[in-house]
Amino acid sequence: xxxxxxxxxxxxxxxxxxxxxxxxxxxxxxxxxxxxxxxxxxxxxxxxxxxxxxxxxxxxxxxxxxxxxxxxxxx
Numbered sequence: 001x002x003x004x005x006x007x008x009x010x011x012x013x014x015x016x017x018x019x020x021x022x023x024x025x026x027x028x029x030x031x032x033x034x035x036x037x038x039x040x041x042x043x044x045x046x047x048x049x050x051x052x053x054x055x056x057x058x059x060x061x062x063x064x065x066x067x068x069x070x071x072x073x074x075x
Contacts, residue, residue, distance in 0.1 A: 006058035
């Protein structure tokens with residue numbers, strides 16, 4: 001699924017494709033906004049870990065789970 005994270009005082013947003021479940025992402029986001037966690041930690045489909053300080057997050061947009069890709073770009 002595609003996740004977009006808006007960061008305060010930054011003109012660009014962070015966009016990543018994650019293989020995590022919707023429940024895992026929503027749990028991490030709710031921990032950040034409740035004050036339980038200081039960093040939002042997500043993992044993209046390539047295994048890279050993305051860390052965003054909780055006090056700098058402007059918004060988070062969680063897209064639908066990605067369907068299976070078909071064609072030349074499905075590597």
